[in-house]
Each structure stands twice: as structure tokens, then as C-alpha cells.
Amino acid sequence: MTLSTTVKVKAPVALKYAWVFSDGDKSSTRTYKVGGKGLKTVRLSTSIKVAGDARGWGAVRLVSPVRKTSGKASFAVTCTGGGESGGDVWNSVATSAEGADKPEGSATPPPTGQNDDKPAQNLVRKATLAFERTTAVKCPVTFKIHGYFEGLPAGAQTIQYRLVGTQEWKTVSVPADHGAVFTAVLETLNWDWETDKTSVRIEIRQPDGLMSNTLYYFKCGPPSDEERKEAYGAIAEKITLTASGGPLVELVADAYLEAVQAVSGAQVALVSRYGFRTDLDAGPVTYEKLWGTQPDGLAVDVNAMTGAQLKKLLAYPNPSGWVLTPSASLRYTLKGGVVTELTLNGAPVTDTQVIKIAANYILMGGWQGFPRWEGSTSVYHGGPDDTGALASYIANHSPVHAPKGDRVTLR
Numbered sequence: 589m590t591l592s593t594t595v596k597v598k599a600p601v602a603l604k605y606a607w608v609f610s611d612g613d614k615s616s617t618r619t620y621k622v623g624g625k626g627l628k629t630v631r632l633s634t635s636i637k638v639a640g641d642a643r644g645w646g647a648v649r650l651v652s653p654v655r656k657t658s659g660k661a662s663f664a665v666t667c668t669g670g671g672e673s674g675g676d677v678w679n680s681v682a683t684s685a686e687g688a689d690k691p692e693g694s695a696t697p698p699p700t701g702q703n704d705d706k707p708a709q710n711l712v713r714k715a716t717l718a719f720e721r722t723t724a725v726k727c728p729v730t731f732k733i734h735g736y737f738e739g740l741p742a743g744a745q746t747i748q749y750r751l752v753g754t755q756e757w758k759t760v761s762v763p764a765d766h767g768a769v770f771t772a773v774l775e776t777l778n779w780d781w782e783t784d785k786t787s788v789r790i791e792i793r794q795p796d797g798l799m800s801n802t803l804y805y806f807k808c809g810p811p812s813d814e815e816r817k818e819a820y821g822a823i824a825e826k827i828t829l830t831a832s833g834g835p836l837v838e839l840v841a842d843a844y845l846e847a848v849q850a851v852s853g854a855q856v857a858l859v860s861r862y863g864f865r866t867d868l869d870a871g872p873v874t875y876e877k878l879w880g881t882q883p884d885g886l887a888v889d890v891n892a893m894t895g896a897q898l899k900k901l902l903a904y905p906n907p908s909g910w911v912l913t914p915s916a917s918l919r920y921t922l923k924g925g926v927v928t929e930l931t932l933n934g935a936p937v938t939d940t941q942v943i944k945i946a947a948n949y950i951l952m953g954g955w956q957g958f959p960r961w962e963g964s965t966s967v968y969h970g971g972p973d974d975t976g977a978l979a980s981y982i983a984n985h986s987p988v989h990a991p992k993g994d995r996v997t998l999r
Contacts, residue, residue: 591646591661592633599628604652607634610644610660617651624753625814626784631755638665712747712792713739715800717774718850719788720970721887727808728780731970733788734851735774735800740766748793749774753785757793779808786811786976804979805972807885811875819872820979821986827868830993833861833913836868836881838991841915843981844888844946844974852890852968855932856918857946861910862956873982878975886948888971891964896939899927906957911996915946923999948974 597603599622607615615634622628632648645660718734737747744764750757760772779785786806792798804820811818829836837859844857866880893901902912902920911922921929930937937943944967954960971977982988 589636589638589663589665590633591636591663592631593648593658593661595630595632595648595650595658597622597628597630599624599626601653603630603650605632605648605650607632607646608649608657609646629755636663641665641667709741710794710796710798711740711745712737712794712798715749715790715792715798716850717788717790717800717803719803719805719847719972720851721972722776722970728778729805729808730776730778731805732773733775733777733790733803735760735772735790736850737762737770737772738768740770749790750793751775752789752791752799779805781809783809785809786815801984802980803972804976804983806875806976806979807887807973816875819874820878821982821984821988822872823868823870823982824987824989825870827988827990828993829861829864829867831861832909832911832996832998833859833864833993835990835993837861837864837913838916838993838995839868839981839988840864840882840974840978841913842991843978844948844971845915845917846981847977848888848890848946848968848971851970852944852946854890854944854946854968856943857888857915858912858951859947860912860951860956860958861908862951873979875979878979878982882975882978884948884950885973885975886950887969887973888946888977889949889952889966890944890946890968890971891952891961892942892944892967893961893964894939895930895937895941895943897963898937898943898945899930899939901958901961902930903927904958908957910957911998912958914995916991916995919995919997921997921999928999929997944968946971 595603601622603620603622604617605620606617620630620632622630634646636646643664645662647660648658650656716736718736720732720734721729722732723730735749740762745762747760747762748757749760758774760774762770774790777788786809787802787804789802790800827836827839828834841857841859844859845854848854863884864882868877868881903922903926905925914920917933919931920927932943950956951958952961952964
């Protein structure tokens with residue numbers, strides 16, 4: 589059986605503790621590091637093995653940062669049936685801890701379907717999250733977190749995971765015919781202006797403590813003044829903003845596409861130079877840098893249009909001399925106000941070919957120096973805000989190198 593107690597701490601802190609039991613046993617002293625900031629609730633658990641009728645209690649004795657003992661978690665077992673009772677026989681040697689962070693020097697409990705007699709396995713090689721907004725772009729926002737698991741062995745199994753910063757392990761069942769990538773909706777979350785969160789990440793319950801990518805969303809609950817100074821990742825070299833867009837806008841287009849591709853099937857992203865103000869300098873990237881680069885916080889959506897419609901949109905004569913900057917999957921050439929070459933993933937685009945394109949909804953509406961996307965059809969309206977998409981991209985590809993700025997050729 590499992591005994592547990594909760595401890596409220598002011599993070600960050602390293603808890604040192606041991607379990608003590610009514611039979612005189614005591615676990616070894618363990619260290620549990622609690623990350624983040626503010627008041628956190630951590631659950632500490634221990635497993636009890638019982639063979640026959642038994643009763644007793646366990647308690648947590650904190651060693652540091654304060655000396656204090658929890659209340660007693662009591663248990664009582666009465667065995668029924670034809671077997672003979674061993675008479676109050678139990679063993680409290682095996683213990684484990686659960687909480688907001690992985691305890692230092694403590695093995696992760698084995699995944700479901702394994703036991704202490706067999707070594708635990710790393711079932712998942714890679715875990716990736718994708719964001720799907722299910723409400724309007726303004727707060728409060730409800731969104732789904734899709735999980736994509738790669739490297740699973742053949743056969744049916746279960747995966748245990750938890751949101752980083754929480755204590756509860758959850759289970760998702762994987763069917764025998766899961767294929768190369770198994771997909772499932774892991775969480776449905778609700779955030780509003782009072783929610784003290786701007787990111788989501790999951791931890792997989794296996795020996796290597798595998799972590800997924802991180803997803804950011806800033807439309808609800810922007811970072812506090814202190815959090816604004818924390819870095820999401822790093823830029824390896826200066827990423828410049830040119831008169832028409834250049835490397836910086838190409839980077840943002842790549843971030844748009846990555847943010848919505850898995851859920852929507854988007855093939856390319858388009859971004860306007862409108863609203864960009866500064867280069868992105870090399871070094872750590874804070875919220876201030878993101879805000880200075882892309883200040884609007886607009887939701888990323890996906891529409892579909894034909895190759896002919898796309899060529900007409902790309903050829904629009906913007907009064908400021910801007911062009912629509914694509915993600916790395918698309919390249920085009922403008923000559924005399926006409927698109928003469930257009931390729932998607934290296935293959936020429938035909939006039940009748942239908943392409944799914946990600947962009948912020950304001951650009952689609954005709955407000956960022958380019959016309960309204962007349963004739964396009966809605967595919968997906970569930971992406972994150974563009975600032976969050978860029979933060980997620982930088983966090984998950986750090987250190988980020990500058991794109992070449994050569995996706996659009998002007999002749």
C-alpha cells in the first residue's frame with residue numbers, strides 16, 4: 589500500500605527528509621529539489637509491503653530546511669480467506685517520493701506493467717507536445733495538449749506522465765498497433781488572467797526522466813516583472829531585420845509553422861514585415877527581447893488556398909516594398925510584379941494544388957500591408973499567440989542560428 593503526506597514549501601528549496609515507522613524502521617535520508625518560485629505543495633510517498641494482518645503508521649521527518657515531523661499516516665490490514673495469517677508482518681524498507689520535481693539520488697518508480705523484480709525500461713524515446721486552443725483568442729482560454737510519442741516498442745503498453753510543476757502522475761494507454769508515432773490528447777487546461785502559468789511541459793515516468801518540448805502562451809497571464817528577465821533560450825548570432833523582412837521574419841515564420849503543423853497539417857507559414865521593430869541580438873532571449881521583436885501577441889491560424897491564389901497574394905505590390913516571408917518549406921521568385929518560380933519542399937507548386945498556410949489572423953484579414961485572403965478556406969483556428977510560438981521555438985532549438993534570408997528572390 590502507499591502512505592503519503594503533503595508538504596508546503598516556498599520554492600526554490602531542497603527538502604531533506606526521511607520516513608519513520610511505528611515498527612522502528614527508518615528510511616535513508618533523501619533530498620528533494622523543488623524548482624520554480626512561490627508557494628508549492630509537494631507530496632512525499634512511501635510504499636509498504638504487507639504479508640498478513642498488520643497495522644501501524646508512517647510519518648515524514650524533515651531534516652532541512654527546518655526540523656519538523658508530519659502527522660502519522662496510519663494503516664490497518666486484515667486478511668480474510670483460508671490462508672494463515674503471519675501476524676503483523678510488514679516491511680517499510682522500499683520507499684519513493686513524488687512531487688513537483690524529480691528527487692535527487694532517487695530512482696524513478698517503474699512504469700505501469702513493470703515491477704521491482706525486473707529492471708524498468710525507457711519506453712519512450714521522444715515526447716513532443718502540440719497546442720490546440722479551443723476557445724476565442726482572448727482570456728480565459730481553454731486549450732488541449734496533444735502528445736506525440738516516438739520510439740515505443742511493439743505491443744500494447746502504458747505511458748505515465750505528469751505536467752512539470754505538478755505532483756500527479758497520469759496514465760495513457762497505448763494500443764498494440766500504435767505505429768511509429770502514438771498520438772493522444774493528454775490534458776485540457778483552462779487559463780485566465782489569474783493563472784500563474786505561461787508554459788506547459790511534461791515529464792515521462794521512466795528511468796531517464798525524459799522531458800518533452802516546452803510550449804509557451806502569453807495571451808493570458810504575461811510573465812511577472814521578475815520572470816520577464818528570465819531567458820527562454822539563446823540566440824547563437826545576431827538575427828537581422830531587413831527592409832523587406834529578412835532572417836528575423838524567416839525565423840518567426842518557422843516558429844509559426846512548428847506551432848501548428850502537428851495538429852493542423854499546415855505546410856507553410858507566411859509572415860508580414862509589419863509590426864517588427866528590432867533585430868534579435870545574440871545571447872539569452874528574455875520576454876523583453878521577444879516583445880521588442882514581435883509585440884502583437886496575435887493568434888496563429890491556418891487557411892488553405894490554391895497555388896494560383898497563393899501566387900496572386902505573394903505578388904501583391906506592397907507600398908512599403910515588403911514581401912510576404914515564408915517558412916523554410918517555401919521559396920519563390922518575384923520578377924516584374926509576377927511570381928515566376930514557386931516551390932514547396934523543393935517541388936514546383938501547380939495552380940490547382942491546395943496548400944495549407946499558417947499566419948496570424950490579422951494578416952489573413954488584410955490588415956498588415958497585404959490584401960484579405962479572399963477565396964481561402966479555414967482549416968484550423970487553434971494556434972497559440974505568435975509571441976508564445978516564437979518563445980517555444982527558441983526554447984526548443986536553443987541556441988538558434990540565423991536563417992539565411994534567401995527564401996524570396998527579387999529580380
